[in-house]
Amino acid sequence: MENAEIVLQVEGLTKIYRSLFTPVGVKAVDNLNLTIRRGETYSIVGPNGSGKTTTLKILLGLIFPTSGRTSIFGRDISDLSVRERIGFLPEDAYLYDCFNGEELLDFYAGLFGYPRGKRSELVDELLTLVGMQANRRVPFRECSKGMRQRLALAQALVNDPELLILDEPTSGLDPAGRRQMTHIILEMKRRGKTLLLCSHFLAEVEEVCDRVGILYAGRLVAEGTLSELAGGPTQVAIITRGLNPELAQAIAKLPAVLNVDDSTVTMGAAATHAQVWAVLEQIHQVGAEILEVKRPQPTLQDVFAKVIGEEKQ
Numbered sequence: 001m002e003n004a005e006i007v008l009q010v011e012g013l014t015k016i017y018r019s020l021f022t023p024v025g026v027k028a029v030d031n032l033n034l035t036i037r038r039g040e041t042y043s044i045v046g047p048n049g050s051g052k053t054t055t056l057k058i059l060l061g062l063i064f065p066t067s068g069r070t071s072i073f074g075r076d077i078s079d080l081s082v083r084e085r086i087g088f089l090p091e092d093a094y095l096y097d098c099f100n101g102e103e104l105l106d107f108y109a110g111l112f113g114y115p116r117g118k119r120s121e122l123v124d125e126l127l128t129l130v131g132m133q134a135n136r137r138v139p140f141r142e143c144s145k146g147m148r149q150r151l152a153l154a155q156a157l158v159n160d161p162e163l164l165i166l167d168e169p170t171s172g173l174d175p176a177g178r179r180q181m182t183h184i185i186l187e188m189k190r191r192g193k194t195l196l197l198c199s200h201f202l203a204e205v206e207e208v209c210d211r212v213g214i215l216y217a218g219r220l221v222a223e224g225t226l227s228e229l230a231g232g233p234t235q236v237a238i239i240t241r242g243l244n245p246e247l248a249q250a251i252a253k254l255p256a257v258l259n260v261d262d263s264t265v266t267m268g269a270a271a272t273h274a275q276v277w278a279v280l281e282q283i284h285q286v287g288a289e290i291l292e293v294k295r296p297q298p299t300l301q302d303v304f305a306k307v308i309g310e311e312k313q
Contacts, residue, residue: 005037005038006035006036006037006038006074007036007037007038007040007072007073007162007163007194008034008035008036008059008070008071008072008163008194008196009034009035009036009069009070009071009072009074010032010033010034010035010055010059010068010069010070011033011068011069011070012031012032012033012067012068012069013029013031013032013033013034013055013058013065013067013068013069013070014027014029014030014031014032014065014066014067014068015027015028015029015051015054015058015063015065015066015218016028016066027217027218028051028054028218029051029054029055029058029065029218030051030217030218030219031068031219032051032055032068032215032218032219032220033220034213034220036194036196037194038192038194039189039192039193039194040194040195040210040211041185041189041194041195041197041208041209041210041211042195042196042197042209042210042211042212042213043196043197043198043199043205043208043209043211043212043213044056044196044197044198044212044213044215045198045199045200045202045205045212045213045214045215045300045304046214046215046216046308047216047308050215050216050217050218051215051217051218052167052198052215053091053167053198054218055215056165056167056196056198058070058077059072059077059165059196060077060086060088060165061077061078061083072085072086072163073085073162073163084112084159085159085161085162085163086161086162086163086164086165087156087157087158087159087161087163087164087165088156088164088165088166088167089149089152089153089156089164089165089166089167089169090152090167091167091168091171092171093148093149093151093152093155095140095148095151095152095155096140097139097140097141098139098140098141099139099140100136100137100138100139100140101127101132101135101136101137101138101140101143101147101151101154102123102127102136102137104140104151104155105122105123105126105127105151105154105155105158106119106120106123108155108158109122109123109158112158112159122158123136126154126157126158127154129154129157129184129187130150130151130153130154130184131150131180132147132150132151132154135147145172145173146172146173146174146177149169149170149171149172149173149177149181150177150180150181153166153169153181153184161193162193162194163193163194163195163196164188164193164194164195164196165195165196165197166185166195166196166197166198166199167197167198168198168199168200169181169185169197169199170182170199170201170204171200178201178204182204182207182208185197185208186207186208189208195208197209202299202300202301202304203299203300203301205300206226206299206300209226210225211223211224211225212224212225212226212229212300214229214303214304214307214308216307216308216311217311221307221311222303222307226297226300226303227297229300229303229307230297230298230299230300230302230303231298235258235266235267235268235269235271235295235296236266236267236268236269236271236276236293236294236295237264237265237266237267237292237293237294237295237296238264238265238266238267238276238279238280238283238290238292238293239263239264239290239291239292239293239294240263240264240265240283240288240289240290240291241263241288241289241291242287242288242289243260243262243263243265243283243288244286244288247282247283247286247288248260248261248262250282251265251279251282251283254275254278254279254282255275255278256268256270256271256272256275256276257279265279265283267279276293280293
């Protein structure tokens with residue numbers, strides 16, 4: 001029975017690749033448990049070989065797991081009816097080279113049973129969404145990597161999917177293309193789509209995702225919102241101007257001060273308000289200017305490096 005709140009449920013998912021050369025097998029996914037709720041944007045991140053792509057292939061029914069259970073919309077992934085409700089953008093999309101963008105989307109819309117009049121309207125809408133209206137008649141074989149990626153995303157949206165799975169959606173795109181792809185993902189969020197994506201661009205993941213799962217050696221080693229994963233803010237940074245060497249040396253001796261250079265005083269995460277105020281007062285007394293006081297939140301890159309480093313150790 002379908003749970004209206006849960007779109008994807010993974011329980012004890014394991015995939016072992018066996019061959020003549022590795023009799024014990026290689027465990028690509030190791031007892032993975034995952035729940036994604038309706039309207040949520042969830043990202044799987046991890047180093048190369050961590051099992052991200054294998055996981056996506058199992059979810060799409062392209063390969064079979066060794067053990068475990070996976071359901072989408074409350075139904076087992078072997079139920080073909082769930083495929084009609086999923087859109088998929090692979091990292092290296094293969095689409096028919098003989099078509100241009102307009103023909104390509106019209107062809108796939110026809111496969112989904114759209115009538116001819118509706119197909120024309122849908123193609124225009126999708127080409128506008130992905131920024132390909134001006135290049136709609138360029139043959140796919142002549143498209144740049146960025147243009148191909150945009151058309152592949154448009155193709156993944158043809159059936160107006162409830163669940164959109166994106167594997168490295170910004171792979172091969174220039175900064176402008178990556179920015180546009182991020183805007184499209186945010187638009188899908190606004191429309192209430194459920195998204196599952198894998199990406200190596202952690203800053204973009206941080207911008208669009210509600211929750212993140214970090215995979216290492218096939219295991220889910222950390223999961224949560226960024227604030228849950230990062231914990232509280234780290235060090236205190238006091239940005240100054242006009243800090244002379246003598247004052248810098250004096251400030252460096254104050255409690256909780258970790259480092260002082262010509263423009264920044266860095267204090268530890270455990271610095272109290274009284275200790276921060278003592279530094280600010282010392283700077284103010286000698287006439288140096290205080291530009292900013294901030295306590296930066298760790299980024300997803302910081303969290304990722306810390307978690308993976310701990311797992312390697």
